[in-house]
Amino acid sequence: MDIHLRDILCSLSHFVVYAILASAGVDGGSIRRQTATCTENSVVDIESNAGVKIEPIEQSRVYIETLSTPFDDGHTLRFEFNTKSGNGTLFYAVRRNDIYDMVSAEISDGYVQFKIRCRSSYADLTIPGIRVDDGEWHRIKFHRKKRKGIFLLDDMEYFEHYYVGCGGFTSVNFGSTHRDHDDSFSVRELQHKNGHLSGCIRNVKITTGIDTPPKYTAISQCN
Numbered sequence: 001m002d003i004h005l006r007d008i009l010c011s012l013s014h015f016v017v018y019a020i021l022a023s024a025g026v027d028g029g030s031i032r033r034q035t036a037t038c039t040e041n042s043v044v045d046i047e048s049n050a051g052v053k054i055e056p057i058e059q060s061r062v063y064i065e066t067l068s069t070p071f072d073d074g075h076t077l078r079f080e081f082n083t084k085s086g087n088g089t090l091f092y093a094v095r096r097n098d099i100y101d102m103v104s105a106e107i108s109d110g111y112v113q114f115k116i117r118c119r120s121s122y123a124d125l126t127i128p129g130i131r132v133d134d135g136e137w138h139r140i141k142f143h144r145k146k147r148k149g150i151f152l153l154d155d156m157e158y159f160e161h162y163y164v165g166c167g168g169f170t171s172v173n174f175g176s177t178h179r180d181h182d183d184s185f186s187v188r189e190l191q192h193k194n195g196h197l198s199g200c201i202r203n204v205k206i207t208t209g210i211d212t213p214p215k216y217t218a219i220s221q222c223n
Contacts, residue, residue: 044216046079046174046202046216047214048202050202051203053219053221053222056198059176059217060197060217061175061177061178062173062214062217063172064206064215065180066170066210066211067172067210068210069208071093072167072168074144075208076141076207077091077140077142077205077206078139078141078205079205080201080203081138082222086109086110087109089106089176089196090140090174091172091174092104092105092173093169094171095166096170096171099183100117102166103116104117104186107132107133108126110132111126111130111132112153113125114126114127114151117185118164118166121166130154138154139155144164147163148162148163149162174204175197
């Protein structure tokens with residue numbers, strides 16, 4: 001891509017960039033590669049207080065492909081989100097080259113539901129009584145302690161310490177599912193099930209560290 005054209009496109013939101021390139025007949029793979037060139041100098045940053053806006057389309061996501069160390073005993077993932085969507089995927093964590101192990105959080109009919117999909121443990125954990133499709137900021141925390149999972153919403157712990165028998169997760173995805181995980185039986189449960197998330201995610205913190213910068217696709221600036 002011409003450097004000046006890239007700079008112009010990068011000054012726009014990723015969602016607008018996606019729409020422009022798609023209308024021009026650019027294929028999806030090229031769109032992902034070209035929007036990826038914007039991330040280094042972009043104002044959007046899922047790890048900052050500015051955050052990113054996940055758009056309600058299939059391609060909108062933020063993908064952290066490689067964590068510095070596997071997400072296992074002692075590690076924590078936390079972030080904040082804001083949405084009026086009654087359904088959609090917030091995040092999922094998977095293991096490279098594993099078609100089953102997964103932990104996820106999604107919004108189902110306005111409530112947060114955690115999914116545990118491990119060979120030795122399977123659960124759908126819905127937090128009752130607290131709707132999160134209210135347009136307010138909410139906080140998610142997932143912590144692993146040996147083979148137990150600790151799930152918090154707005155700093156309140158639910159389900160005590162629930163058994164999570166998966167190995168260490170190596171990748172984390174926010175928003176729509178990533179094509180790298182199309183072979184995962186567990187991730188398939190999240191695909192197009194209840195619609196796509198439309199909302200903001202910010203202040204993502206992962207204690208494992210991140211080896212590869214987050215890959216932003218078809219997202220926009222969070223207002």
